[in-house]
Amino acid sequence: MSLFWVGVSAVIGAAVGVPAWHYARSEGATTRVLPFCAVAAAAGAAAAGVYGAGARAAFVAAVALGLWTAAAIDLRTLRIPNRLVVAMVVLGASAQLARVAPAPAVPSLLAAAVAFGAGALLAALARGGLGWGDVKLAAAAAWLLGPAAGTAAMVVMALTAGLAAAAALLTRRRGLRDPLPLAPFLLAGGLWGLWLLRP
DSSP states (O other), rough: HHHHHHHHHHHHHHHHHHHHHHHHTTTTOOOHHHHHHHHHHHHHHHHHHHHHHSSSHHHHHHHHHHHHHHHHHHHHHOOHHHHHHHHHHHHHHHHHHOOOSSSSHHHHHHHHHHHHHHHHHHHHHHTSOOHHHHHHHHHHHHHHHHHHHHHHHHHHHHHHHHHHHHHHTTSSSOOOTTTOOOHHHHHHHHHHHHHHOOO
């Protein structure tokens, strides 16, 4: 992959990051436009560097940008908008139609159903410690990543969120029932899942 196309992909990522930033701001995120777009540019450049110029690279960059947007909103507002989850589900459906999704539709749907079911059970047990937005975003991520990478993403999310929650409890910054924004940890897991999908 030439540096030219990596650079072009970075510019495209930064350009797409501007409307994504506006949306995140409208939903309550407080991040500034330059760091937000820098992450989007990095996602585009990295995807192009690994996958080359094409639909698969665009899909990978879009997944990373979607998770980054969710994390920015969740950190500030402790919620994940339904419109963003729907957009990610549509992205997964488009990837299936374009044959660039990492796994076939049926296994991906099963992965999403398992993620949603497990999340719903945890949300019921947590009694407010886990929001339904987190559950829906996790299911959307599993749909996008497929069974193998989606499972890896959930494991990383659970481990990092658990460590963060334990640290918050030990330092008395949060109580046992206080909500914890999970989208940043799902972002970490999603990036790991995308890395596992590289050719």
